[in-house]
Amino acid sequence: MLHWMTTISIWMIPLLILSILLYGTMKRVPTYETFVEGGKEGINMSFSLIPFLVGMLVAISVFRASGALDYFVQLVNPLLALLHFPSEVLPLAIIRPISGTAALGMTSDLISVYGPDSFVGRLAGTIQGSTDTTFYVLTVYFGAVGIKKMGDALKVGLLADLIGIIAAVIVVTLVFGMN
């Protein structure tokens, strides 16, 4: 369904690369050297992700392999069916505002179990991309500058996450269908 949306998605990234490179060259930036310099940060970043991902992926797969996750999902299934929300994605929706790396682990787990081109896999990817870690942002940003009274910030952040998750379910269903 809606083939052109997929086409836009595929074209967007190469076009973005093209414009960044053309603009950089026009402004006489040593593009290759700058690229290499910036890329070095990526190496450190991916290494520092290893402990987070190992910890989370192992915990999730123990939880899943024991059968505890299935049991929990079955428990809330009737409610989710009412809302047309795929129950497999529920743990991700719960953990997404709490921990970004945990959510990343869950997303990759869902993608590996259900396949990247499945409804669940695509929905997980879209949720991961369209929401952010409210608790982390709140803790880090407010903590770093010493804000003690948060006011409405947490409520607003969590409600925005909820809207993001609902929007992801609707959009993925419309674009790819429910297979």
Add this chain to the structure above:
Amino acid sequence: MVNYIWGGMFVIGIVFGMINGTMDQVNEALFVSAKEAVTLCLGLMSILVFWLGLMKIAEESGLLDKLSTLFKPFMRWLFPEVPPNHPAMGYILSNMMANTFGLGNAATPLGIKAMEQLKKLNGGKATVSRSMVTFLAINTSSVTLIPTTVIAIRMNYDAHSPTDIVFPTIIATAISAIGGIAIDRYFYYRRKRNGRE
């Protein structure tokens, strides 16, 4: 919070395995998934190196600054309490840009700097200001243009077309950002009505 959830998954999983007789599977899961996590990080490395490199070019060439100027009217509407040429604006925008391009880790230091400036604007008080709530609302609904990490993961698992989630993500992220701003405004006017602002 994360500590309880993380520990809880292990404890519940292991206890459930005892009762259910699924200890075999639990054991296997322990070792297979740890290995998988490391493989995943190595897979992520390629895409992180590429995008951080490219973003550096965008930064050095002034493309990011140019985008800032483009969004000035929008920013003024979003943060009416922040003077247009205040350094807070620059940091807020760079933070939003980093989020937009899916560079979450690059966004954090910029976000902290923005928060510092917003605190100064608020007279250095330890309480939250209107602009801070707005900034957080935008941050947590994070407008994403290129979900780099998700594309990398999908590539790792041989997706037919790893980037085909880009468009749905943009739509979903736009809806959640608009929703976040609307909720933020609603709470602001409610505080104002109650004489708390």
